[in-house]
Amino acid sequence: MLLRPKLIGLCEQATTQLLLLCRNQTLIDLCRSILQEPGVLLVCASNLDEARQALAEGNIFLLLADTEQMSVLEGLLALVSRQAAPPPVVLCSNNGSEQPTGNIGWPFDEVILPLTSKQLEIKLSLYYSLFQYERSIERLRFENQLVEEGERRLKNDNKLLLQAVAEPLLAADLEGRITFVNNSACQMLMSDSDGLIGRLMIDFIPVDLAGNYASKWRDTCFYTDCVLAKVVVDFEIAVHWHGSERCWRTECLVTPMLHEGECVGVVVTLHELAEKSSAEKKLRRILEKDPLTGTMSRSAFDRVLSSQIQFSARHHQQFSLLFVGLDRFKQVNDSFGHECGDLLLELVAGRIVGIVGENCGRFGGDEFVILHGNIDSIADSGELASLLLLSLAEPYIIKGNTVYISASIGITDYPNSSRDSSELLNNAGLALSQAKSSGGNVYRYYVSGLQHHMAEELVQLNLLRSAIENNELTLRYQPQVDVLTGRVVGFEALVRWLRCDGTLVMPDQFIPLAESNGMLKAIDRWVLEQACIACQRWIERVRRPIRISVNISAAEFGRPQLLKDVSELLQLTELPANCLTLEVTERLLIDKHLPVREALQSLHNQGVLVAIDDFGTGYSSLSYLQSLPVDEVKIDRSFVKNIYRSSRSEHIIKSIISLAKDLDCSLVAEGVETEQQSGFLASLGCGVQQGYLFNRPMSEEQAMALLCSERVRAKCAGGGAVDLIAMLNDNLN
Incomplete structure (x- = not known):
């Protein structure tokens, strides 16, 4: 079989051909047995017309010709010589065979018949590799030309193109100040560019679904997710303008502007929402869900938690977080295998959701976080934790095996524990560690000083x-x-x-x-x-x-x-x-x-x-x-x-x-x-x-x-x- 060269970026777009000018059936059969590579075709020509037709189709990596057909060969060489990039020629001759008259005009190779299969395979592989390499160089050269031309056009027409974009488009620096705004954004925000450039984006674009304003740019998900994490952020927001009664339900796509790997700003595309297509809704559901358990993904839960904090602050409500971790989950994986462990996580998630509803997210591994909203006291969450522990301790039947597992739960509350989402999650995690240290299958509340105790424990560890x-x-x-x-x-x-x-x-x-x-x-x-x-x-x-x-x-x-x-x-x-x-x-x-x-x-x-x-x-x-x-x-x-x-x-x-x-x-x-x-x-x-x-x-x-x-x-x-x-x-x- 012909050896395919391993060239990075190589992509065949047309059939590559070996043109064989020969009546020697032995040589034809030998070539056919070697050329088994997909996309490589053997074209046999016994006269000049057939050879001319093959040349017209092009993409020939080698012309292999038998010198026994000298008159046809000389005519074919004359045709080939007029091509801009003639293919290489290998002449197959017996000792003492006649050579072409005149100068071919480009280098050619010669082999002496008869040939073994291995000799012919090496010769064909060499020219095939050379052909593919030259073609990849040409393609790269062409692509570079396209890139250079595109960069020139982009530099010359950048402002015009951005202004012509139908979608509202803004750009901001690392401090959140608007540096560019196109006509569509000006129309949407009922202002001109002079009234927008230099303003802070948080003046009219909040960070949560409820439309609450952020007090600092560096607290927004624009900054934390896009500037720091350097990833594209896509979510729905409510766009306000201070002093205006109008509010737009808007899809917001935030893309980091990177220069040499560093973020130098963000580009924001706004789209006033009508009814989304079912495909878009389905994609968003996929991004918002943990693929294994179907609970909220961590990023989705973080956004819900931030929104809950702002909502509870406005309405002076209390809520709690329950951090659930399975006890000795690794032993289940070691004893029954990781597939069984994944099935167990699905069943555990199902029991949790059956009790608390959709306010649950998986934080990786065997840990889940539950948002328990609008509670009268943290004791309410203790009752919920007891119910969860009883449910999760019931046996699971997985692939004919009866599996037992328990859980530990750490509980913290807003606003008594903290008013910050990161601290709330950290405090619930500390309480979970305390529950596990107590032997598991229990819940523990976060108490003041627990972090100091855990720090001392870390020193001992x-x-x-x-x-x-x-x-x-x-x-x-x-x-x-x-x-x-x-x-x-x-x-x-x-x-x-x-x-x-x-x-x-x-x-x-x-x-x-x-x-x-x-x-x-x-x-x-x-x-x-x-x-x-x-x-x-x-x-x-x-x-x-x-x-x-x-x-x-x-x-x-x-x-x-x-x-x-x-x-x-x-x-x-x-x-x-x-x-x-x-x-x-x-x-x-x-x-x-x-x-x-x-x-x-x-x-x-x-x-x-x-x-x-x-x-x-x-x-x-x-x-x-x-x-x-x-x-x-x-x-x-x-x-x-x-x-x-x-x-x-x-x-x-x-x-x-x-x-x-x-x-x-x-x-x-x-x-x-x-x-x-x-x-x-x-x-x-x-x-x-x-x-x-x-x-x-x-x-x-x-x-x-x-x-x-x-x-x-x-x-x-x-x-x-x-x-x-x-x-x-x-x-x-």
């Missing part, structure tokens, strides 16, 4: 990001002791933030911040890796199994990459799978938003153990837990601390231990601080315990020393109480 990059995070390990033998059987890995000034920050002070800002994935991965490495070192040193327990957050547990990370870390560290226990909360196990069962089963298949942390504080049922592959139950410290203080806590502990035995799960009690607590738990069959009674969380090196000392001893008295003779604190001295 930057410090935390630096801590991760500078390896300021560290792990502490709390022993899990078998009180019947006195031996340490495992450790729980606990992350701490050791600041450069020596301050030790506990996880409850930075983990929620990391989770709400997408940093928990990196922390969880680091903790898991360091814990596995440390445990393998202990095992190699003491030559007996040691278990390491690692807490997994809900965000990490819902991530498909977790299973791959666990498998890779086990291979990397050579840690036996049954020495790793992943702790998940009871609430996570019953979270319908996450693919819990599939993840647990995959971990179980790898041999990794799964423990339910803080057991007894959630709402899981026995039948549900029986269906999950759980290996261990941890009794929460809130129950342990109330042993001998609350009979209710003791009954709960007995029930948990009985349930764990029914599920064939091992038991670990956390938060054990007294010998009485330890003895009570041991008497019920919970022999593995952790807490300050045995040791506080320690470094990896201290844990190694503890394991090597073998000084942890315990003995039973009367088959019940446990007397811990050698306290582990001695081992750290």
Whole structure:
């Protein structure tokens, strides 16, 4: 196939021809097999008349002639020589063939027959590329001439042309002062050019649909959208003239005047509106709507919000903004795919619109903003937010999958929060962040000082990001002791933030911040890796199994990459799978938003153990837990601390231990601080315990020393109480 040259701006407008003067059928067939490119035609001529007709049609990129037809060839060359731009000639001859008599008058090429297909393809591609290149140069030259001629005409006739435009036309500088006005605009505004040039456009062109005047040029959408953003603005306005009772409903098209990429002014075209065509209405509807959800686009919502502010200011009314953000929407995309995520957004938008009507806009991603107008108090919006939260939390059926998702809502109001549209949106966004930080599925009001609080949180976030990059995070390990033998059987890995000034920050002070800002994935991965490495070192040193327990957050547990990370870390560290226990909360196990069962089963298949942390504080049922592959139950410290203080806590502990035995799960009690607590738990069959009674969380090196000392001893008295003779604190001295 003929190779097409890749020339920028190339555009075939006519068929390109190869003129073949030949009776050699082999050569004809060979050319035909090569010329498969669309727009390239093989024209065969066996006599002078046929060749003359082909020349008359023109657009020939090559004349390929067989010297066996010398008399015809010489006549054809004579015709070609009289053309202004004769095509190149390639003569095909056998050795010793006769050459044309006389001087052809322009360069020609010669090939010796017979030719291979590859040889002929290279030759034709060369001349075809040369022809296309020359034609593109001619076209560019012609277009440049047109541009230059157009510029000359524009400079000479610019003022006359603009004056002749039927549509009212104005131009303004960066300060909004009119620098040009044509006759049609003068007639429309009932003034002459002297009365308009030098005046401010905001004297008679407001910026909102209601016809309210802007006080400053730089506050208008002419300036913000056109001058600053350098984009064409097209909208409907009401044109007034100060002191006049007349008002024109007008379509306004504002175009930036750019010089070397910088805006030097604006051109405004006005069109007094009659009934628009259905096509124009349809186009405007498209521009005003978010293409995915059908709610207002952000630009459309901004204009509605500006208009609402001016309307509420005139009528002394209050309104609110509700900023809605979906909780853990990314997990839906990760679990079910982006197509499912888009379908979910459509359904969410439908539920919102079904409650609030059309006063809703999508602000990108999974966020929506609602304008709640003419309210008596901000409490009205709280009731609306509660209704939205209930509706959005209902399950969604998408492609056969049942998807659960909740939302968080931030609320702010006009005029108490602010009278500026940007500040109102920002305040609602701050309140949304507070709602998400509270765990989601709630709404929060914007309160004064929240911005300062968020600024402080941003400082902490930057410090935390630096801590991760500078390896300021560290792990502490709390022993899990078998009180019947006195031996340490495992450790729980606990992350701490050791600041450069020596301050030790506990996880409850930075983990929620990391989770709400997408940093928990990196922390969880680091903790898991360091814990596995440390445990393998202990095992190699003491030559007996040691278990390491690692807490997994809900965000990490819902991530498909977790299973791959666990498998890779086990291979990397050579840690036996049954020495790793992943702790998940009871609430996570019953979270319908996450693919819990599939993840647990995959971990179980790898041999990794799964423990339910803080057991007894959630709402899981026995039948549900029986269906999950759980290996261990941890009794929460809130129950342990109330042993001998609350009979209710003791009954709960007995029930948990009985349930764990029914599920064939091992038991670990956390938060054990007294010998009485330890003895009570041991008497019920919970022999593995952790807490300050045995040791506080320690470094990896201290844990190694503890394991090597073998000084942890315990003995039973009367088959019940446990007397811990050698306290582990001695081992750290």
